[in-house]
Amino acid sequence: MKLVGIVGSIAEESYNRKLMMFIANRFNNLADIEILSLKDVPMFSEDNDQTNSMAVQYLKHRIEGADGVIMVTPEHNHTTTAVLKSTIEWLSYKIHPLKDKPVLILGASYFTQGSSRAQLDLREILEAPGVNALVMPGNEFLLGNVRDAFDEDDNLKDGRTVKFLGDILGQFTKWVSVLKALKGPEAPDAWKNEDLTASGKTDTTIEGVDMDDPKWVEKASEIKHAASGKDYVKLDSGVLTVDQINWLLKSIPAELTYVDDNNQFIYYNHKNPDTKMFAKRRPDQTGNPLSMVHPDVRNVFDHVKQVVHTLRTGKTDMFQLAEPVDRKNIKWVVNNYQAIRDEDGNYRGINEIVLDFWPIVQKYLEMTGQKLVDDPNNKVDTGASASVKEDDQPAKAAPAQPAADTGASASVSDDASASQPAPTQTPTQPATPTADTGASASVEADDAPMPEVDTTASVSVSDK
Missing domain, CATH: 3.40.50.360 (Flavodoxin domain)
Known part of the structure; x- marks a missing residue:
């Protein structure tokens, strides 16, 4: 308690x-x-x-x-x-x-x-x-x-x-x-109270600079006299310079984004230009509230609120979404939304980890001698929205993807990912199947009902 x-x-x-x-x-x-x-x-x-x-x-x-x-x-x-x-x-x-x-x-x-x-x-x-x-x-x-x-x-x-x-x-x-x-249980619509405009404050909010200022990083750093370059930072298990921390984070084979507990986008590991990213980010967006970084052009605010609320309230600590980024060549990435908590277990924000999982799968197949084969019982639709049970569908239609990423659309150019096999295939010794999270980033508002977010990290499963 x-x-x-x-x-x-x-x-x-x-x-x-x-x-x-x-x-x-x-x-x-x-x-x-x-x-x-x-x-x-x-x-x-x-x-x-x-x-x-x-x-x-x-x-x-x-x-x-x-x-x-x-x-x-x-x-x-x-x-x-x-x-x-x-x-x-x-x-x-x-x-x-x-x-x-x-x-x-x-x-x-x-x-x-x-x-x-x-x-x-x-x-x-x-x-x-x-x-x-x-x-x-x-x-x-x-x-x-x-x-x-x-x-x-x-x-x-x-x-x-x-x-x-x-x-x-x-x-x-x-x-x-x-x-x-x-x-x-909590009211089903409690997630609607999530403030994507970051109008509140937390104990780590930097005041004195507008969140929409394209020079937010520079001005916030000046206000707080932030360490930089060769300055050392004491961490709980090491002492590194700021340069070393940046090198370390950029070397991680994934896109990392930090949204704080006030729903303000405050960091990403800027390793590639936005045109080469799965979830596009630009340096001038850092500091923006989620409502600015993720404009509601596809009416996805409700889905963002659902995901954030699910993590904030501890219903789950990890929400995952498999997302197609190139339908022609069937390239997929996994968006992981990981709740960040402090030493006392208090919610302190979200680390979004966007990962091209095919190299991992490919290495696993090489190491185990297995291969991908067609699954005759497969029911995954690689070209449409996340599946929702007929009984679970709300009356009002809404977009299928809870696009909780803090950047723009997840679509990227063809050279952003190695060619991957269709997810309609399984290893010859298949692992336990997971829920269908194949939501499309380009689904229109009338194409599919809005999913309920539950604690099983599935975008489309009812929380009954």
Whole structure:
């Protein structure tokens, strides 16, 4: 279970932060708890809308991606703190990540009442219209005399207090699980909320340069004083210069593209001009939102949103699409959309890997002594759209390909790939067959129904 912890204090020395850190470390068997900071959240003001600021958007995305929220509040003048109240104002002004989100309220104070009045105040705020959080009822944890509650290692001293706290957290995780079960599966159209214009912000968004600026790389690098050339970069398993990193990425026999968790196209391994690429990219496109890099000329935005949402929400970590790039000579590539996650498992974007798989197949056949032969039971249509079961077809037609690549059309000139045999053939010792993902990049909107994206990495299988 994934929970986020919010501490209603930005003080350098905060007992409530100590309490939150103790909970995250001591009870990690119950849930993975990520502690969020309110330090950079601006004071709420309708006259200075900061909804799209990095700090507010960061909280929004973290809360939306969590199963529940733990809020730990001090007590200031019989109420919760100004910083926590202001933060909730931002999270209920134009965005509403706390809506229907399970919340557990805890708190500590210097005196015997243990922030009881602040917790009551916070409960009323969270249950107000516009916030609509689901605050866990009937449970209170009031840590009084907090200055004497922790030992030198910042652990709670009293064993009974630790047990009571553990009981409350156990009840909360069970309550979250029950609410999740009652809520049922995610709404079928939840993917429509994906913002391809990258209007939000993440903690890695570079501000101060327009996303559509053709010199985005140069200007963003200047703003952030980015390393370059012979400058060294410390990685988790090595130390390389920027030049070495570029050489390494360009040597990989595939086209790599990085789209961040704000749906902004921020990198590709520029090894070939766009005319020689399967999924065309140009240096002046780097920095663009997906809506600009992938114009909706074939009404494919819905498919892009479906793929991104499937990866963002963890329904799958890899989405694959086999795509014809030269029908005359039957040349195919595989588009792999790989979810990128950080050390804590948080979604941080997509690595699109476009690979000409024929050289791999050819080498495999040479090494094993096998060959490709016609499959009499083959039903793959190499000249049309991805297959969709008759019962699964939606009423409104839409394009067959979830073209989630961040560049333009995948079609390339004939010399972009070695001649490949038709995918209607199988090895003489065939492997387990995979789902049909043979979507065409050139299918018109009325040719085929829009596929449902599921977790089996197939473009055309219903998610029933």
